[in-house]
Amino acid sequence: MTTIGYAAMLEQFHPTDLLDWCSQAEAAGFEAGFMVSEHFHPWTPQQGQSAFAWSFMGALGQRTSLRFGTAVTCPGFRYHPAVIAHAAATLGAMYPGRFYLGLGAGEALNEHVIGGVWPEVPIRSAMMFEAIEVINKLFSGNVVRHEGKYFTLERAKLYTRPEEPVPVYVATAGPVNAKKTGKFADGIITVGAADEKMGMIWGKFEEGAREAGKDPSRAPKMLQIHVSWARTDEEAVQNAMVEWPNGGMAFFPKQDIKNPEDFEGIAKLVRPEDFKNRVLMTSDLEAHTRHIQHYVDMGFDEVHLHNVGRNQAEFIEVFGKEVLPNLKLG
Numbered sequence: 001m002t003t004i005g006y007a008a009m010l011e012q013f014h015p016t017d018l019l020d021w022c023s024q025a026e027a028a029g030f031e032a033g034f035m036v037s038e039h040f041h042p043w044t045p046q047q048g049q050s051a052f053a054w055s056f057m058g059a060l061g062q063r064t065s066l067r068f069g070t071a072v073t074c075p076g077f078r079y080h081p082a083v084i085a086h087a088a089a090t091l092g093a094m095y096p097g098r099f100y101l102g103l104g105a106g107e108a109l110n111e112h113v114i115g116g117v118w119p120e121v122p123i124r125s126a127m128m129f130e131a132i133e134v135i136n137k138l139f140s141g142n143v144v145r146h147e148g149k150y151f152t153l154e155r156a157k158l159y160t161r162p163e164e165p166v167p168v169y170v171a172t173a174g175p176v177n178a179k180k181t182g183k184f185a186d187g188i189i190t191v192g193a194a195d196e197k198m199g200m201i202w203g204k205f206e207e208g209a210r211e212a213g214k215d216p217s218r219a220p221k222m223l224q225i226h227v228s229w230a231r232t233d234e235e236a237v238q239n240a241m242v243e244w245p246n247g248g249m250a251f252f253p254k255q256d257i258k259n260p261e262d263f264e265g266i267a268k269l270v271r272p273e274d275f276k277n278r279v280l281m282t283s284d285l286e287a288h289t290r291h292i293q294h295y296v297d298m299g300f301d302e303v304h305l306h307n308v309g310r311n312q313a314e315f316i317e318v319f320g321k322e323v324l325p326n327l328k329l330g
Helices: 015-028 053-063 081-094 108-114 121-139 175-184 195-211 233-243 260-267 285-298 312-322
Strands: 003-008 034-036 068-070 099-103 144-147 152-156 168-171 187-190 221-228 279-281 302-307
Touching: 003 015, 015 053, 015 312, 034 053, 053 068, 053 081, 081 099, 081 121, 099 121, 121 144, 121 152, 121 168, 121 175, 168 175, 175 187, 175 195, 187 195, 221 233, 221 285, 233 279, 279 285, 285 302, 285 312, 302 312
Parallel strands: 003 034, 003 302, 034 068, 068 099, 099 168, 168 187, 187 221, 221 279, 221 302
Antiparallel strands: 144 152
16 A cells, blocks of 8 residues: 655755654655755755754654654765664664664765765765675674775674664666666655656666566655645646756756755756656646546655645645545555
C-alpha cells in the first residue's frame, strides 16, 4: 500500500515553522512521514533559509510520531562518512524504526564550501558508494579500519546504535548508479522523471538487488514530487517562478553551480513552460489528485509532496481534506 508524505524543505522555511507544519501534516493524514532536505545553502537567496537538518530532525522526532529521513545528504565532502554514520546511528537509537538515511552524490551548492576541487560525476558516485561501505561497517558495531581510495578510518566504533541498523536509501537517476543502489543500499529515492526513465531505473535497481541476493520487492521505492498549488492558477505559476525557479532549470547542470546568487541569475532565463513535466502548477485539486494517483499506480511505496509556495499550512489543510482521501492507495 502506498503512503503519502510531506517534504520538509529547510532551504525555504524556518525550522520552527517547519516543525509546526510537519505536526499539522501528520494530523492531516500524510502517513509516510517526512523527507527532510539537507542543504548548506538555499537554491536562491529568495528562498531565504538553510537550517542544519540534523538539529531539526532531533526535534522532529520529538514533535511527531512518523518516519523521517534525509532527502538527501552527501557523505563525502562537508561530512566524512563516519560523521554521517554517527549522526544516523544516534537518531536511529533515539527513534527506533523511524529514521532512514537518504544519501546522494552531492551538489556543489552545498559541498564546495569546504574548498578543494569539485570532481566529475563518476568520481562523486564512486565516493558515495565507498562511503556507504564505510557507514555499513560502522553500523555493525565492530571496531572498523578502512583504507579506501577516498576515505580512511582508524579504529572507529559506534557505541550508540539502534538495535537494527538504520536503512540506507540512495537517490539516483541513472542506470549505473541504480544498479549499484540495488546492490549496496536498502531502497531507492527518485525525484520525478519520465515514466520510461523511471521504469528503466527500477529495472536496473532490481537487477542489482537480485545480484546481491536480495528480494527487490522488499526494498522501498520512494518518490518526491514538486507541485505548486494555490487558490488560482496565476498564483500557482507565480509561486513556482518566484520560490522554486530551480525546478524549471532542466536546461542547466545544477549539480555544478556553487552559489545561490548564480542560481538567481540563471532563474532569469526560466519561463513557465520550463516547468512542464517537472512541477504541476494549478489550482485544480482534481488535477493534483490525478497527478499523485499516477505515481501511486506506478508502484511507489511512498510519495512525498513538496508544495513550492509559501502557503504551506493552507496546502496541508486543503490536501488533507480534498486530495488524500480521494487517492486509491491500494
